[in-house]
Amino acid sequence: MxxxxxxxxxxxxxxxxxxxxxxxxxxxxxxxxxxxxxxxxxxxxxxxxxxxxxxxxxxxxxxxxxxxxxxxxxxxxxxxxxxxxxxxxxxxxxxxxxxxxxxxxxxxxxxxxxxxxxxxxxxxxxxxxVQGYAVRGIDEPNGEGNVKGAHEGFVEVVRTNMSLVRRRMKSPLLRFELFPISDCSNTDVIVCYMADRVPKETVESIKKRLKSIKLETILGSGYIEPFLDNSKLSLFSGVSVTERPDSFCGKLLEGRVGIMIDGTPYAIIVPYLFIENFQTMDDYNMRPYYAAFIRIIKFAAFLLAIFLPGIYVAAATFHPEMFRYGLMLKLADAEKDAPLPLMAEAIIVMLIYEVVREAGLRLPQNVGGAVSIVGGLIIGDAAVSGGLISNPLLVAVALAVTASFVVPNLNQPVTLLRFICVIVGGFWGFFGVSALAAVVLVNICSIESCGIPVTAPLSPFTLKSMRDVFVRLGFKTLEKGHADIGNMTGSNYGRNGHFDEQ
Amino acid sequence: MNSNSFFGGRISGAQTVCLLLICSMFSLMTMPPDENIGFKVQLAAAAVSALIQAMIAIPLVMLLSPENGLKRGFWGIVCRILYCIFFLAISANVILESFGFLEKQFYRNAGKIGVCITLAVLCGYCAFLGIEGLARSSAVMLTVLFIITIALILPSVGKADMSVFMDRSFVYSGQLPKAVYKDLSRGGEIVAAGFLAGYSKENIRKPFYTFIAVKLLVTCGIIFAVGAIGGRFAYITDYPFMSLSAFADDVLFGRTDAVFMAILIISGIISAAFYLLIASELICGIFDVRDKNVLLSFPVSAVLCILLTFADGYAKYLCSGVPIILLFTVIPLIIILLNRRKKEASR
Incomplete structure (x- = not known):
C-alpha cells in the first residue's frame, strides 16, 4: 500500500x-x-x-x-x-x-x-x-418558550437530540438515518421521519441533496437551510427550524422530514407551511377557544409588525381623512412640532431600536440590561421630550416591534419589510403600502416546500386541515383522522416536489 | 390555446375561477358610470352578457384545447402576435386605470412615469413568480376583497333606497344592447381564460361556467349595492363602487377610501401580472424560446407594457369593445378552421 x-x-x-x-x-x-x-x-x-x-x-x-x-x-x-x-x-x-x-x-x-x-x-x-465530551445540559429552549408545554429543548449533541425524540415517539415507524456530510468537518446529520407518512422519494431526495453539500464545515442549521429551500428571490424561507423536541415530533407525525445536525440545537423541518409560524405548543395545551383567540392575535400581530408604522406614516402624510376627526386633531397636534418628516422620524426610531436590540444581544447579559435602559429610557425619553420624535409615532413603532416578537420565526423578513413599508408609505402613501402588500402576498404564495405550497391549507384550500389554522379544534375532533401534509389540496409531496428536479 | 406551457405550473379549477374573478373584479371596481344606462338595465345587461359569454365565448375558447390550439407556422405566429399585443395592452390598461384612479382620487400631482414604471416592474416580478403564486394570491385576495366589500356595504344598508330601480325615466329603447356591448367589451378575462387551459390540472369546462355564474352574481350584487346605496350620486362619480365608502359610517376610520384604494391596487397588480404572464408565454411561443432564456420574456413584456402605457390611446382601444369581441369569437373560429383545413390536407 x-x-x-x-x-x-x-x-x-x-x-x-x-x-x-x-x-x-x-x-x-x-x-x-x-x-x-x-x-x-x-x-x-x-x-x-x-x-x-x-x-x-x-x-x-x-x-x-x-x-x-x-x-x-x-x-x-x-x-x-x-x-x-x-x-x-x-x-x-x-x-x-x-x-x-x-x-x-x-x-x-x-x-x-x-x-x-x-x-x-x-x-x-x-x-x-465511549463518548464523554462536555455537553450543555438539556434546557428550556430560548426562542420558543411556552407556559404549559414541556420545558426541554434540543442540545448541541445530535445523539442526545435523537433520544429526546425517541422518548416521545416510541414507534418502530420512526426512522433515524445518520450520515456525515461536509468533506472537511464530517458533521453528523440525522434525517428523521415516520416511514409510513413520508414518500420514500422525498427522503431519498433530501438525503441526496444533503450529501451533495460541498461546504467545508456545517456549524449551524443556517448552513444547510439554503440547500433545502426552493423559494426563489424571496424574503420568506421554505424551511422551518425548531429547538423543541415536542414540536419536532408533532411535525414528524404530520408527515414531514426532520434534519438534526450535530453541534446545533436547531433542527430543520421540511416541508414547511407559513401557517406554522403562528402555531406554538401552548396552543395545544390551552382550551381551544383561548388557543383560537391567541392564534388570531398572532395573525394580527404579524400584520401590525409589518404594516403599522408604514400605514401610520402613509395615513398621516397622505390620507389624514382616514382618521376620525378627534383622533386626527390629536395626531396633528403631536406632529406639529416635530422637526423631521414623518417618514424620517419613523426610520430613525426603528434604526435606534435595531441598534439597541443588536447591542443588547451581543453584549454580556448584565451590560445588555444597561444598554436597554440607555436605549429605552434615556434616548427614547430624551428624543420625545426634546421634540425630536412624536409620541404617536413612538407608540406605533413600539407596538410594531413588540408585535414582531409574537411571531419570532418571522422576525427577519418582518423587520426588513417594516422598513420598506415605512419608506414606500412615506413616498407614495397607501399606494406604496398596497403595492408592497401585493408583492409580498404573491411572493409568499409562490413559495413551495418539497412540492407543497407554503400557503396551504389556506390557498390552496383544504377544509380538513383548517381545523388547526385560525382556530384549533378540540382533541376529540382532531383525533378523528390525522391531517397528513401530503394529503393537502395542491400538494405534490413525493411526486414532483423533489429537490433534484427543481 | 397554448399547448405547451413554457413556465410550467399547474392550478386547480377553484384557483382558475379565483384568478379570473380577481381580473373581473378589477374591471368592475373601475367601471365608469353611464348616465344613459339605468341600474335595472345594467342588471339585465349583466345577465344577457353572461349568457352570451356562456353560450358563445366559452365554448369557442374551450374548443381551442391544448391539442388543437395555436400551432406553429405562419398563422399560428400571427395569432400569437395578436394575442400578445392584446395582453400587453390589457395589462398596460390595468396599470393606466390604476394610475388614473390614483390621480383622480388621491394624488393630483402623481407622476405618470413613476407610477406606471413602478407598477409594470412589480407586475413583471409577480408574473415571474409564476401562475401558481398568482392563482393562490388571487384566492386570498378575493377573500379579503369579499370581507372588505361586506364591511363597506353593511354600515350603509340603512341608507339603501330602491327608488332608482323603479325609476322609468332612465329606460329608453336601445339601452340594453348598448349595456350588453359595454359589459362584453370589459371581458378581457374571457380571452385570458382560453390561455388558462394550458395551466389547468383538470377539465376547464366546469371552472369556466362557475366563473361566469359567480361573475354574474358579483356584478349584480355590486350594481345593486351601488344603485341602492349610491343612488343617483353613482351616475356622477367616476368610481361608483368606491363611492360606497363615502356612505359608510365606520366606527374605526373617518373614511375608508384608502382601504378601497389598497384593494384596488392589489387586485390590479395581480390581474396585470396575470396578463403579463400570458404575454410573456406568447413571446416565448413567437420566438420559440426555450430553457432558461424564457426568463428574459418577463423583462421584455414589462418593458413593452411600459411603452404601451405611454401610448395610452392605443392601449385603451386595443383592449376594449371590438378587439375583445374579435379575440374571443372570430379569431378562435379562424384558428379552428385553419387547424381543420390542415388536418384535412394532411389526410
Whole structure:
C-alpha cells in the first residue's frame, strides 16, 4: 500500500501491520496533541488503543474497554485473527461499536468519541463508542418558550437530540438515518421521519441533496437551510427550524422530514407551511377557544409588525381623512412640532431600536440590561421630550416591534419589510403600502416546500386541515383522522416536489 | 390555446375561477358610470352578457384545447402576435386605470412615469413568480376583497333606497344592447381564460361556467349595492363602487377610501401580472424560446407594457369593445378552421 496522502485518506484500506497503521494515522493527523495512543499487549498480541482526548469518558473506557481487554484469555492461540474474532463475537463492551476497514472511517469514528483498537496483524480496527465530551445540559429552549408545554429543548449533541425524540415517539415507524456530510468537518446529520407518512422519494431526495453539500464545515442549521429551500428571490424561507423536541415530533407525525445536525440545537423541518409560524405548543395545551383567540392575535400581530408604522406614516402624510376627526386633531397636534418628516422620524426610531436590540444581544447579559435602559429610557425619553420624535409615532413603532416578537420565526423578513413599508408609505402613501402588500402576498404564495405550497391549507384550500389554522379544534375532533401534509389540496409531496428536479 | 406551457405550473379549477374573478373584479371596481344606462338595465345587461359569454365565448375558447390550439407556422405566429399585443395592452390598461384612479382620487400631482414604471416592474416580478403564486394570491385576495366589500356595504344598508330601480325615466329603447356591448367589451378575462387551459390540472369546462355564474352574481350584487346605496350620486362619480365608502359610517376610520384604494391596487397588480404572464408565454411561443432564456420574456413584456402605457390611446382601444369581441369569437373560429383545413390536407 502507498502511504495515504494527508488529505486523501478516505477509502484507503488499513494495513495489517500495527506499526504501519500507527505511522499512517500519525501522518494523517499530523501527530495532533489530542490524539492518544495506548499500546497494550492482549493475550500476547501487540495492540494499540487510540482515542481523542476530551472526546471520551475516561471512567467508561477504563471500566468497559481497558479492564475487559486486559483480562482476555483465549489460551495459547496468539493469532491476531483469533483475538479480533473473540472481541467481535464474545465481547460486547459497549452498545455502540463498529469495525473500520479504512482510514476514513477510522478517523471519523475516533473524532466522534470512539476508542479504536488496532491489532497487529489484522487490517481491521474495532471501534467502541465511549463518548464523554462536555455537553450543555438539556434546557428550556430560548426562542420558543411556552407556559404549559414541556420545558426541554434540543442540545448541541445530535445523539442526545435523537433520544429526546425517541422518548416521545416510541414507534418502530420512526426512522433515524445518520450520515456525515461536509468533506472537511464530517458533521453528523440525522434525517428523521415516520416511514409510513413520508414518500420514500422525498427522503431519498433530501438525503441526496444533503450529501451533495460541498461546504467545508456545517456549524449551524443556517448552513444547510439554503440547500433545502426552493423559494426563489424571496424574503420568506421554505424551511422551518425548531429547538423543541415536542414540536419536532408533532411535525414528524404530520408527515414531514426532520434534519438534526450535530453541534446545533436547531433542527430543520421540511416541508414547511407559513401557517406554522403562528402555531406554538401552548396552543395545544390551552382550551381551544383561548388557543383560537391567541392564534388570531398572532395573525394580527404579524400584520401590525409589518404594516403599522408604514400605514401610520402613509395615513398621516397622505390620507389624514382616514382618521376620525378627534383622533386626527390629536395626531396633528403631536406632529406639529416635530422637526423631521414623518417618514424620517419613523426610520430613525426603528434604526435606534435595531441598534439597541443588536447591542443588547451581543453584549454580556448584565451590560445588555444597561444598554436597554440607555436605549429605552434615556434616548427614547430624551428624543420625545426634546421634540425630536412624536409620541404617536413612538407608540406605533413600539407596538410594531413588540408585535414582531409574537411571531419570532418571522422576525427577519418582518423587520426588513417594516422598513420598506415605512419608506414606500412615506413616498407614495397607501399606494406604496398596497403595492408592497401585493408583492409580498404573491411572493409568499409562490413559495413551495418539497412540492407543497407554503400557503396551504389556506390557498390552496383544504377544509380538513383548517381545523388547526385560525382556530384549533378540540382533541376529540382532531383525533378523528390525522391531517397528513401530503394529503393537502395542491400538494405534490413525493411526486414532483423533489429537490433534484427543481 | 397554448399547448405547451413554457413556465410550467399547474392550478386547480377553484384557483382558475379565483384568478379570473380577481381580473373581473378589477374591471368592475373601475367601471365608469353611464348616465344613459339605468341600474335595472345594467342588471339585465349583466345577465344577457353572461349568457352570451356562456353560450358563445366559452365554448369557442374551450374548443381551442391544448391539442388543437395555436400551432406553429405562419398563422399560428400571427395569432400569437395578436394575442400578445392584446395582453400587453390589457395589462398596460390595468396599470393606466390604476394610475388614473390614483390621480383622480388621491394624488393630483402623481407622476405618470413613476407610477406606471413602478407598477409594470412589480407586475413583471409577480408574473415571474409564476401562475401558481398568482392563482393562490388571487384566492386570498378575493377573500379579503369579499370581507372588505361586506364591511363597506353593511354600515350603509340603512341608507339603501330602491327608488332608482323603479325609476322609468332612465329606460329608453336601445339601452340594453348598448349595456350588453359595454359589459362584453370589459371581458378581457374571457380571452385570458382560453390561455388558462394550458395551466389547468383538470377539465376547464366546469371552472369556466362557475366563473361566469359567480361573475354574474358579483356584478349584480355590486350594481345593486351601488344603485341602492349610491343612488343617483353613482351616475356622477367616476368610481361608483368606491363611492360606497363615502356612505359608510365606520366606527374605526373617518373614511375608508384608502382601504378601497389598497384593494384596488392589489387586485390590479395581480390581474396585470396575470396578463403579463400570458404575454410573456406568447413571446416565448413567437420566438420559440426555450430553457432558461424564457426568463428574459418577463423583462421584455414589462418593458413593452411600459411603452404601451405611454401610448395610452392605443392601449385603451386595443383592449376594449371590438378587439375583445374579435379575440374571443372570430379569431378562435379562424384558428379552428385553419387547424381543420390542415388536418384535412394532411389526410
Amino acid at each position: 502507498t502511504k495515504p496522502d494527508m488529505l486523501d485518506f478516505k477509502g484507503v484500506p488499513l494495513e495489517k501491520s500495527l506499526e504501519k497503521n500507527l505511522e499512517n494515522i500519525r501522518r494523517i493527523t499530523g501527530k495532533s496533541s489530542d490524539l492518544l495512543e495506548n499500546p497494550i499487549i492482549i493475550n500476547g498480541v501487540k495492540c494499540n488503543l487510540i482515542c481523542y482526548e476530551g472526546m471520551i469518558s475516561t471512567s467508561t473506557i477504563t471500566e468497559l474497554i481497558l479492564h475487559p481487554l486486559m483480562n482476555i484469555d483465549i489460551g495459547q492461540d496468539h493469532a491476531p485473527e483469533a483475538l479480533l474474532s473473540h472481541v467481535k463475537n464474545h465481547m460486547l463492551m459497549t452498545i455502540d461499536r463498529g469495525f473500520s476497514e479504512d482510514y476514513g472511517d477510522l478517523i471519523r469514528r475516533a473524532m466522534s468519541g470512539f476508542a479504536i483498537l488496532l491489532i497487529d496483524g489484522v487490517a481491521e480496527a474495532c471501534a467502541f463508542g
